[in-house]
C-alpha cells in the first residue's frame with residue numbers, strides 16, 4: 001500500500017483534464033443518477049474514479065465499484081481504505097449518496113426522521129471522516145457535497161428531506177472553515193430538479209405521473225429539468241484547481257428556480 005504525499009502539480013499538469021487527469025476521486029452513490037454522471041465525467045477527464053455505493057455500478061469504463069452502505073462506518077472505512085490502497089491515495093471526495101422523502105413536518109415516523117438524517121447527513125460525516133487521512137496527504141485535496149434546492153427554498157411537502165439538506169449546507173460551511181488551514185477545500189452544489197431515478201420514483205408515486213412530471217419541469221424557469229451531467233460539470237469545477245480560491249461556496253444549478261420569477265401569463 002502506498003499513501004505517500006503526491007507532489008504539487010505543475011501549472012501545465014493542472015490544465016490537463018481540467019487539472020483532474022490522474023486525480024484519485026471517490027464518488028458516493030455513484031451507481032445511479034447524479035453520482036453516476038459525476039463518475040463518468042471525472043473518468044472522461046482522465047481521473048481514477050471509485051464509486052462507493054450500496055449497489056455496484058454496472059459496466060462503467062474507467063470506474064471501479066466498492067460496495068458499502070454509508071450508514072455503516074465499518075463498511076465505509078473498509079471501502080475507503082481499499083480505494084486508497086488501490087489508487088495510492090485519494091484527492092477528491094464527492095459526497096452524494098442520499099434519498100428523498102415526501103411529507104410535511106407531521107408526516108413520517110420518528111424512525112423515518114432518524115433514518116434520513118442518518119443517511120443524508122451522517123452518511124457525509126462518515127465518508128468524510130474515513131477519507132480525511134488520505135486527503136491530508138494529497139497535493140490537491142477537495143470535498144464536494146451534493147446539497148439541494150430544498151435546503152435553500154421553501155418547498156411544500158419536503159420538511160424532512162429539506163432539513164437533512166439544510167444540514168448538508170451548514171456542514172459544508174463548517175467543514176470548509178475547519179479544513180482550509182490544511183489546504184482542503186470544501187464546497188457544495190445545489191441542484192434544482194434533476195432528471196434521475198430519484199425523481200422518477202416521486203413522479204411514479206403520484207396519482208397523475210404525467211402531470212407531476214410537467215409540474216417538476218415547470219418548477220425551473222428554464223421549463224425543463226436539470227440533467228445530471230450539468231451537475232457533474234459543476235462538481236468537477238469545484239474539485240479542480242481551476243476553483244482553487246473557491247471555498248465554502250455553493251454552486252447553484254437549478255434552471256433559475258431560486259432567483260428568477262417569471263410573470264404569470
Ligand SMILES: NC(=O)c1ccc[n+]([C@@H]2O[C@H](COP(=O)([O-])OP(=O)(O)OC[C@H]3O[C@@H](n4cnc5c(N)ncnc54)[C@H](O)[C@@H]3O)[C@@H](O)[C@H]2O)c1
Pocket residue numbers: 028029030031032033034035052053054055068069070071096097098099100119146147148149190191192193194195196197198199
Ligand atoms: N434528483 C434530484 O432532483 C436532486 C436534486 C437536488 C439534490 N439531489 C441530491 O443528489 C444526490 C443524488 O440524487 P440522485 O437523484 O442521483 O439519486 P438516485 O436515487 O438516482 O441515486 C442515488 C444513489 O445513491 C445510492 N445510495 C442510496 N443510499 C445509499 C446508502 N445508504 N449507501 C450507499 N449508497 C447509497 C443508490 O444506490 C444510488 O446509486 C442526493 O444527495 C440527492 O439528495 C437530487
